[in-house]
Amino acid sequence: MFAMLSISIHDAGMMRNLDTSLVRTFVATADHASMTAAANALHLTQGAVSQQIKRLEAMLDCSLFERDRRGLRLTPLGERLFGKAKRLLSLNDEIWSDMTADAVAGRVRLGVPFDLVGTWLPPVLKAYGEACPNVEISLVCRSSPELTEALAAGEVDLAVIEAPEDAPAGECLGIERLVWVGARGGDAYRKRPLPLSMVCESCAFRPVVLAALDAQQLGWRTVFEHGVIEATRATVKADLAVTAWLASTVPSSLAILDADCGLPALPNFAINLHLAPHATGAATAVLAGHIRNDLFRRR
DSSP states (O other), rough: HHHHHHHHHHHHHHTTOOOOOHHHHHHHHHHTTTTHHHHHHHEEEEEEEEHHHHHHHHHHHHEEEEETTEEEEEHHHHHHHHHHHHHHHHHHHHHHHHHHHOOEEEEEEEEEHHHHHHHHHHHHHHHHHOOOOEEEEEEEEOHHHHHHHHTTTTOSSSEEEEEEEEEEEEEEEEEEEEEEEEEOOOGGGSSSEEEEEEEEETTTTTTHHHHHHHHHHHEEEEEEEEEEEHHHHHHHHTTBBBEEEEEGGOOEEEEEEOGGOOOOOOOOOEEEEEEOOOOOOOHHHHHHHHHHHHHHHHH
């Protein structure tokens, strides 16, 4: 009798341990509001994602998602779990990184868009370099569409890629506002055709910006598109043009133009983390953890 009671208590204790793989699938599904998109991001089948969500719901004895016309959305209990689940995964990745740092060596190739290189990337690389001094990091800086091609071609091991919020792909690290940017006290936004600087023709923001202008029947002309973000920043600061950037990347020397400027509203963009299928080494996994942790702390 005593032995049976001991086993029951032990089993009950085991049930209180969350499986982080299930939690990671839950977070990916919530971020993308789609099991299909979550499956693509996690390199799983849709059926596997569905089964993992069901297992987690059975463990917690509650429903985490409900479906509406726009896709999946969190239930109230799912909302309660979501923030804590992200903190759990962040801590899990941080512990894994700290405990395995000495064993990590090799080379990792990271792709990052032009606008994110000078904003959030330096502290990520600094922390990673200190944690994994035996890893050689190669940085590939291109536009998001070009990074998507580089990922498919095996030229990078992981990449941070910007994409419209309604085009889910990869692991969503956060949603940012795409905003109009101009010179402080400037009036370039009043000129017609609108002088526009978009860094390069392959910029991920360019198609949606031009579509928004065309929908409002606002003429535009290109002032600068040569792939150098510093030149675009100088062009905008000199009040020769306006541009569109993620709100968090706008420097204090420039101004975010409000709705009264007469320019059309722009859609939100997702910042997504993509890991190449071939990138299974510890160096890549640890760097991905540092990227997740940094973006989580910023929010």
